[in-house]
Amino acid sequence: MSNWIGRKVNGLALLDARLDAHVGSIAKRERALVTNPAKRVVFTVAQTVARTVAATRAHLGASLAQLLTMLALGAFGAFGALSSLSAQASSPRDASKSAATAMTATAAQAATADASTQTAFTLHGEWRQGRLIFGHTNPQARVVFNGRTLTLTPHGDFVLGLDRDAPADAELRVTPPGAAEIVQHYAVAAQQWDVQRIDGLPPAQVNPPPETAARIAREQTLLAAAHASDTPLDDFLQKPQWPARGRVSGIFGSQRILNGTPKAAHYGVDVAVPIGTPVHAALGGVVSLAEPDLYFTGGTLVIDHGHGVSSIMVHLSKLLVKVGDSVKQGEVVAASGMTGRATGPHLHFGVYWFDQHIDPQTLLPPMPSSAAVTTKTIGRR
Numbered sequence: 478m479s480n481w482i483g484r485k486v487n488g489l490a491l492l493d494a495r496l497d498a499h500v501g502s503i504a505k506r507e508r509a510l511v512t513n514p515a516k517r518v519v520f521t522v523a524q525t526v527a528r529t530v531a532a533t534r535a536h537l538g539a540s541l542a543q544l545l546t547m548l549a550l551g552a553f554g555a556f557g558a559l560s561s562l563s564a565q566a567s568s569p570r571d572a573s574k575s576a577a578t579a580m581t582a583t584a585a586q587a588a589t590a591d592a593s594t595q596t597a598f599t600l601h602g603e604w605r606q607g608r609l610i611f612g613h614t615n616p617q618a619r620v621v622f623n624g625r626t627l628t629l630t631p632h633g634d635f636v637l638g639l640d641r642d643a644p645a646d647a648e649l650r651v652t653p654p655g656a657a658e659i660v661q662h663y664a665v666a667a668q669q670w671d672v673q674r675i676d677g678l679p680p681a682q683v684n685p686p687p688e689t690a691a692r693i694a695r696e697q698t699l700l701a702a703a704h705a706s707d708t709p710l711d712d713f714l715q716k717p718q719w720p721a722r723g724r725v726s727g728i729f730g731s732q733r734i735l736n737g738t739p740k741a742a743h744y745g746v747d748v749a750v751p752i753g754t755p756v757h758a759a760l761g762g763v764v765s766l767a768e769p770d771l772y773f774t775g776g777t778l779v780i781d782h783g784h785g786v787s788s789i790m791v792h793l794s795k796l797l798v799k800v801g802d803s804v805k806q807g808e809v810v811a812a813s814g815m816t817g818r819a820t821g822p823h824l825h826f827g828v829y830w831f832d833q834h835i836d837p838q839t840l841l842p843p844m845p846s847s848a849a850v851t852t853k854t855i856g857r858r
């Protein structure tokens with residue numbers, strides 16, 4: 478028996494040396510592969526091996542039995558590590574398109590977590606500012622994200638959002654029925670946002686006149702209430718479509734500097750379309766706000782897609798739906814315009830998870846290149 482153990486230990490030492498060489502070669506290839514999306518899968522497999530090796534090393538002092546158990550767990554966790562690293566390794570725009578990206582809660586804990594943790598929940602998305610992350614777990618589980626208890630669909634789907642300015646740490650607590658609570662912390666990657674300077678604006682547009690303060694405050698309360706809605710609609714699970722097609726003239730997250738004064742960031746994507754262009758619902762849902770004339774946003778529509786996800790369409794010339802209306806994805810709900818404080822005709826489209834601002838372009842397909850040509854418009858006001 479002792480000879481058997483001796484051979485096993487020798488074998489492990491040999492294995493360790495081989496893995497060591499393997500990790501060295503992985504490190505060399507890492508920098509090249511990380512910039513090449515086509516090779517990302519190779520990179521993530523290599524990373525997974527490296528991670529398993531690291532976990533093995535940490536436990537080499539443990540008994541042989543523990544070691545073998547841990548190796549088995551490491552192999553199990555590798556499936557999760559593979560896909561989560563795929564997201565980390567890719568560029569922001571590429572990662573947003575890899576919808577199949579999946580993470581398990583266990584990627585970083587393959588060596589210590591037990592098997593029940595490995596399968597407690599799955600996540601799809603990237604831990605980066607301005608993103609939505611989709612999750613799945615037992616429908617009876619309790620899920621708490623950054624202190625907020627999330628509602629689950631009957632199938633156990635949930636969604637969470639990372640604001641444009643989300644802090645670097647996010648906390649997810651999942652309590653499967655009859656099991657202990659799992660607490661996970663995730664590092665939220667900071668996004669580089671553009672700086673957009675607009676000069677020569679009328680002063681009243683940069684700094685609203687004092688007499689409008691009460692009106693603006695009232696309207697912000699209305700908008701906040703619409704975004705706070707938490708309904709069981711499951712339209713948020715659909716793949717969104719562009720509400721209008723045209724040149725993208727403004728992107729999410731830009732820090733606007735108006736006449737030299739830094740203002741609130743741009744919480745949506747702008748599509749340059751002529752006044753009267755039909756505006757489609759990006760996702761199905763229920764209209765939660767329909768206001769023809771808000772101070773900043775003019776004709777404004779908010780559609781609730783369920784579980785805290787809502788979308789907003791701004792500067793509209795005409796509203797074709799009212800609060801409480803159910804709308805289908807793709808349905809024409811409004812006509813675009815340049816109402817409110819718009820500098821030109823365009824559709825501003827924003828996505829929210831409660832009060833968290835999400836980059837719509839991380840959810841939408843690329844704008845078709847033929848989109849610059851728009852079709853007939855809906856009658857002007």
Ligand SMILES: [Zn+2]
Nearest residue numbers: 745746747825
């Ligand atoms: Zn805009």
